[in-house]
Amino acid sequence: MKLTSYTNYAMRCLQLAALKEPELVRIDDVTFIHGVSRPQVVKVVHKLGKAGFLETVRGRNGGFRLGRPAKDIIIGDIVRLTEGPLDVVECFNPEKNTCPLIGICKLSKKIQEATHAFMDVLDNVTIADISENRIPLLNRIELLEITGKPVIFTQSGQTS
Amino acid sequence: MKLTSYTNYAMRCLQLAALKEPELVRIDDVTFIHGVSRPQVVKVVHKLGKAGFLETVRGRNGGFRLGRPAKDIIIGDIVRLTEGPLDVVECFNPEKNTCPLIGICKLSKKIQEATHAFMDVLDNVTIADISENRIPLLNRIELLEITGKPVIFTQSGQTS
DNA sequence: TCAAAAGATATATTTTCAATATTGCTTTTA
DNA sequence: TAAAAGCAATATTGAAAATATATCTTTTGA
Numbered sequence: 185m186k187l188t189s190y191t192n193y194a195m196r197c198l199q200l201a202a203l204k205e206p207e208l209v210r211i212d213d214v215t216f217i218h219g220v221s222r223p224q225v226v227k228v229v230h231k232l233g234k235a236g237f238l239e240t241v242r243g244r245n246g247g248f249r250l251g252r253p254a255k256d257i258i259i260g261d262i263v264r265l266t267e268g269p270l271d272v273v274e275c276f277n278p279e280k281n282t283c284p285l286i287g288i289c290k291l292s293k294k295i296q297e298a299t300h301a302f303m304d305v306l307d308n309v310t311i312a313d314i315s316e317n318r319i320p321l322l323n324r325i326e327l328l329e330i331t332g333k334p335v336i337f338t339q340s341g342q343t344s
Numbered sequence: 345m346k347l348t349s350y351t352n353y354a355m356r357c358l359q360l361a362a363l364k365e366p367e368l369v370r371i372d373d374v375t376f377i378h379g380v381s382r383p384q385v386v387k388v389v390h391k392l393g394k395a396g397f398l399e400t401v402r403g404r405n406g407g408f409r410l411g412r413p414a415k416d417i418i419i420g421d422i423v424r425l426t427e428g429p430l431d432v433v434e435c436f437n438p439e440k441n442t443c444p445l446i447g448i449c450k451l452s453k454k455i456q457e458a459t460h461a462f463m464d465v466l467d468n469v470t471i472a473d474i475s476e477n478r479i480p481l482l483n484r485i486e487l488l489e490i491t492g493k494p495v496i497f498t499q500s501g502q503t504s
Numbered sequence: 505t506c507a508a509a510a511g512a513t514a515t516a517t518t519t520t521c522a523a524t525a526t527t528g529c530t531t532t533t534a
Numbered sequence: 535t536a537a538a539a540g541c542a543a544t545a546t547t548g549a550a551a552a553t554a555t556a557t558c559t560t561t562t563g564a
Contacts, residue, residue, distance in 0.1 A: 185347050185430050187455075188551070192433055195451055196443070211511070219442055221553050230512065243561025244509045259454065270345045273352055282379055283356070284484055291355055291474040294419065295347075298465035305458035314451040324444055348522065371540070381524050390541065403532025404538040 191266040193220055194228045195259065195314070198237060202254045202315035203322055208247030217325055228266070235265055254315060260307035272299050351426040353380055354388045355474070358397060358422065362414040362475035363482055368407030377485055388426070395425055414475060420467035432459050 196218050201209050214225045229248055233240040239251045250257065275281045275292045283289065315321065356378050361369050371389055375382045389408055393400040399411045410417065435441045435452045443449065475481065 185345055185427060186432050186434075187345050189434070190551080199449075199451065210509095217444065219444075223554065224552070226511070226513090233511090240511065241561090242509095242511050242559075244563070246510045246561075248511085259451070267345060272346050274346075274349070284377065284379075284488055285481060288477065288480050288484065289359075289474070290477065291359065291419070291469075294465065294469045294474065298462045301461040301465050302458045305454065305461050309451075309454045314449070314454065317448065317450065320448050321445060324448065328444055350522085370538090383525060384523070386540070386542090393540090400540065401532090402530080402538095402540050404534065406532075406539045408540085 185272070187263065187267060189220070190224065190228060191263055193218070193224055194232060194262050194266045196220075197225065197229055197232060197248075198250065198257060198262065198311045199315050199321075200325075201238065201248060201250045202311050203318055203325070205250065205254075208241060208245075208249055210247040213247075217328055231265070232262075237262065237265075250311070254312035255310050257311040258307055259309040259311070259314070260303050263303070263306055270299055270303075345432070347423065347427060349380070350384065350388060351423055353378070353384055354392060354422050354426045355419065356380075357385065357389055357392060357408075358410065358417060358471045359475050359481075360485075361398060361408060361410045362471050363478055363485070365410065365414075368401060368405075368409055370407040373407075377488055391425065392422075397422065397425075410471070414472035415470050417471040418467055419469040419471070419474070420463050423463070423466055430459055430463075 193214075197209075197214055200214060200217065204213075211222065211225050211229055214220070214229075215222045229238060229240060232238040233248065233251070236251045237257055238248045240246070240248045269277070271277045271280070273292065273295050275283050275286050275289070276296070278286070286292070353374075357369075357374055360374060360377065364373075371382065371385050374380070374385045374389075389398060389400060392398040393408065393411070396411045397417055398408045400406070400408045429437070431437045431440070433452065433455055435443050435446050435449070436456070438446070446452070
């Protein structure tokens with residue numbers, strides 16, 4: 185059970201925009217810092233832009249910034265935007281369902297309940313919450329920008 | 345974000361065993377009723393058997409039954425058995441992580457929290473809970489057994 | 505004024521991994 | 535003793551995610 189990397193990248197873009205505010209962030213900054221494929225970032229930035237979560241600026245000296253205050257961007261909404269409906273089990277989607285017990289099966293209802301519990305947590309987290317520890321996050325990022333990439337991090341500090 | 349069909353089949357096997365109790369259920373009953381691939385059911389039954397959730401009986405007139413009372417089989421445990429660790433985002437697994445912010449990123453912690461909320465719900469559901477409405481469930485199953493397969497169900501009743 | 509920087513868009517390709525199939529085994533009992 | 539049932543390992547298929555390619559449009563500084 186996992187979210188797509190696309191969703192992951194969306195959140196990283198928003199987080200980075202929050203951290204760098206009021207500076208503009210460029211797509212190449214994201215690809216550099218997070219080491220992910222440029223076309224993926226392009227797609228995600230565009231989608232976030234269309235939905236109003238980011239404001240994109242074309243042309244030389246362009247880039248993107250948050251489209252509204254960080255505290256008003258809810259992680260749950262980003263997940264809904266990039267994932268679409270969470271079909272944790274096939275019977276959530278009558279189109280795809282093959283289970284003969286659909287409609288009367290309590291299992292389905294319980295998994296729905298669990299999925300709601302999952303989203304409830306994310307509906308109470310904003311971009312402000314995940315960029316609140318600005319200094320250490322920016323330190324990590326700066327380190328990358330100075331040393332220039334091939335640096336790998338573990339949970340308990342830096343390695344090479 | 346979805347669970348594997350393997351996990352789904354595991355739960356269907358346990359549910360069916362609970363419904364048919366004290367009768368033995370055969371692998372071919374599951375493939376017939378749920379229209380899923382036999383080798384998948386074989387695998388799942390075997391795994392559930394080894395873990396003690398099912399008791400399997402080999403040889404002619406064999407089959408399987410619950411390995412312990414339905415109320416003592418927790419859905420959360422089945423999910424853990426068949427899914428393994430839920431790597432909802434790659435940073436849950438330091439082996440696979442590529443994010444430079446690992447260890448200090450609040451997003452990761454919030455998604456962990458959401459995942460726990462998801463599992464918490466399933467840790468409070470047992471096989472007894474999802475087979476408690478025995479009569480309607482068995483009616484559906486019987487209908488299949490009588491009419492012999494090509495019947496498709498929608499959420500609001502039967503179609504063909 | 506035009507070339508470079510930046511995002512926009514569509515389509516194609518690759519890769520991964522879940523899902524399924526195949527084959528042959530062992531156990532049990534009518 | 536043959537048929538019914540589960541056990542086990544390996545191979546194949548297929549769908550979807552991830553990535554790449556190519557070509558656009560917009561903007562602005564030299």
